[in-house]
Amino acid sequence: xxxxxxxxxxxxxxxxxxxxxxxxxxxxxxxxxxxxxxxxxxxxxxxxxxxxxxxxxxxxxxxxxxxxxxxxxxxxxxxxxxxxxxxxxxxxxxxxxxxxxxxxxxxxxxxxxxxxxxxxxxxxxxxxxxxxxxxxxxxxxxxxxxx
Numbered sequence: 001x002x003x004x005x006x007x008x009x010x011x012x013x014x015x016x017x018x019x020x021x022x023x024x025x026x027x028x029x030x031x032x033x034x035x036x037x038x039x040x041x042x043x044x045x046x047x048x049x050x051x052x053x054x055x056x057x058x059x060x061x062x063x064x065x066x067x068x069x070x071x072x073x074x075x076x077x078x079x080x081x082x083x084x085x086x087x088x089x090x091x092x093x094x095x096x097x098x099x100x101x102x103x104x105x106x107x108x109x110x111x112x113x114x115x116x117x118x119x120x121x122x123x124x125x126x127x128x129x130x131x132x133x134x135x136x137x138x139x140x141x142x143x144x145x146x147x
Contacts, residue, residue: 032091043138044141057112060075064080064081065080093140098112112139114129
C-alpha cells in the first residue's frame with residue numbers, strides 16, 4: 001500500500017515537472033491575447049495585491065498609479081497606469097502583461113507569463129513564469145478599473 005502511494009506520488013510529481021518544462025503558448029492574434037488564460041474572469045482586488053506585491057508583479061516599482069497612492073515607492077520609469085483602461089482594451093492589456101516585447105520590442109518590462117527565451121535566469125526560476133495565468137487575469141481585471 002505504501003509503495004503504491006509512493007509510486008503514484010512519483011508519477012504525479014514527474015508529470016508536474018514535465019508540465020513546468022513545457023513552454024507557455026499564448027494564443028496571440030494581431031499583437032493581442034484575446035482569450036482569458038484561465039477561461040474565467042480575474043478578480044480586481046486580487047490583481048491590486050499582485051500589482052503592489054514586491055515579490056510578484058511589483059508594477060508600482062516602475063509605474064505610478066493614483067488609485068494606489070497609499071502604497072510606497074511608486075516608480076516613474078514606465079508610464080503612469082492612470083487611465084490605462086482607456087488606452088488599451090482587455091486583449092491588449094493581457095498581451096502587455098504576458099509579453100510586452102511583442103508590442104514594444106525595446107521595452108524593459110518583463111514578460112510576466114512566459115517561461116522560455118530568457119538569458120541568465122537563476123536556476124530556481126528556470127522554466128517558471130513570474131505570474132500564474134490566474135494572477136495575469138487578476139491584474140488585467142484590476143487594470144480595467146483604472147479609467
